[in-house]
Amino acid sequence: MLFNHLEQPKKIVVMTGATSGFGTHTLRLLVDDPDTTVLVGARGKDRSVPAGAEILPLDLESLASVRAFAQEVKKRIRERRIDICLLNAGVHGSSADQFSEDGYGRTFAVNHLAHYLLARLLLPLMADRGRLVITSSNMHNPPFKSMAPKGLEIQEWAHPTPDGSGVGTKGYCASKLCNLMTALTLSRRPEVKSRNIDIIAFNPGLTGGAGGNDAGVLQKVAVRSLMYTIFPLIGLFRPEFNMNTAEHSGRMLARVALGSISLPENSVYVSLVKGVPTFPAPSELAQDVAAQERLWSESAEMVGLARSSTVAKENLEDTR
Template sequence: MSKDTRGNSRTVVITGGNSGLGYGSAQALLGSNEGPWHVVIASRHAGRAQTAVDALAAGAVVGHTVEAMMLDLASLASVRSFAAEVTERLATGALPPLHAVVCNAGVQMGTALATTADGFEATFGVNHLGHFALVNGLLPVLEAPSRVVVVSSGTHDPALRMGPPPAWNDPRALARGELGPAAARANALMRGQARYSTSKLANVYFTHALARRLPAGVTANAFDPGMMLGTALGRSLPAPVRFVAQHILPRITWLLRRTVTDNINTAQESGRALAWVVTAPELAATTGKYFDLRREKPSSEESYDAARAEQLWTDSLALTGVSATR
């Protein structure tokens, strides 16, 4: 495999970078005057990923580069294969040094209880376990200075009243799709939403536990993109709900900003903020924090339960078969 010829370029891996927030972030990185960046769009859809890469490359500032690599977070075998390929390409110089892993891809299931290839409930399996396995697989090549950015959501915080709150349970139970007592009276649709908010709470626990384990110069932070309308996140929701989310709500953004929350953004707006968290020099030593767009703020009160975070880490190691490297 030939050596990379992109000079002082550095690699940013973005899961789910072919659409929505991930695409907006890639677009911001490739359109910046900083870098140069080599963006890896990690996606399970080869065709969609290549279409995204072609569009991103066409708009990239000279010096930036972009490519697609296959990654299915619903399959631990795919995660291991991706991490191994990245590691090999870094070792041979076929990829520029790794600057950041952006854990962005996610699913929000509807009423049906879906499972991953490994038998985990899909929301918890993709949003948490897949990214947990990915980051741990890449820890040996995350050398200072480098970053992990985990995309969470304001839905993890009951105080923000953004839908059904998290219903935390033992992590092994969550992997089976069993929510905690807080969702005992929820209907099927609300349980689906609670699984999503619970997975976003897991993202914050993961960020805190990871930050405690990383060496100096390697950071981990969580990112809240705010409410984004018209993305593909709700593709598994019931058809009427999906239609409203994708076609009605984006047309009344102005009204929602006035009556619900002013933190409603396009994927491009949130993507630019995510790119800032990934690259801002002033954040080089910032770790274990939660960013609402570009503003550092406390995550939910529940998210600071260190015992839960450590249990999640230990159980995730067992569930994914990952060997602790740090």
């Protein structure tokens, strides 16, 4: 579907993570507006979306697929601009022998690198005063120190070893830290600020039904075990680890995307605590500007983009 001059939607949304988990509820709310079209990036032909949405092929384990998806988005929207970009897809912790097509650890590749590249490719296509939302997690600062990233171990996360911090729950926590740091870095870029594009990192909280269709059986069992046994106890002391329903988290993401939840000035992070949007400071490591810039630079090298801090000057024709 190409948008012609006579039948142009008033609002264009691009979204990943819309075909499973709480993202399905977000998508339904977005397409309730008949003047909104949502271009959904998804893998597989068996995914279904409601009227008002269209699936474009996207495999987040392949940087080539990410580039092809961005090119297809540009082709579909023609001279139009993206109003909202929701980077919501993700996988739970993978093992040291699970790699992306490009040879990176699966969790780091899908949760961070693919969305980092997608953000840089799509930002030049976004409307002034648009909104880009990256789904992070309270697990960027987990309740157990043994899970938490001890520092910015980028190469370990990209090339995980069996006993390292890039596998399992540790790897998931690291990837969510990267999501938050990427959002914080993007929010500072002059090219983003000059166009008044809102950059937001969204924590849906612990969400029933999360995990995605691509998670393995053992991964789903492990995640659900944590969610329904250990984390409810932790929630007594750290309320951000209380459970939310998928419907509620999806509704809150839609509200963030549509701007009906306003963040305080200079705030990037919105976190659901007992289902209520709050605006806490990210972890100390997430706020480390030098670490943010190093993550940005090394990620750029991994995905084959310039290490430059520029965003809006990147264009699809110049990528390789």
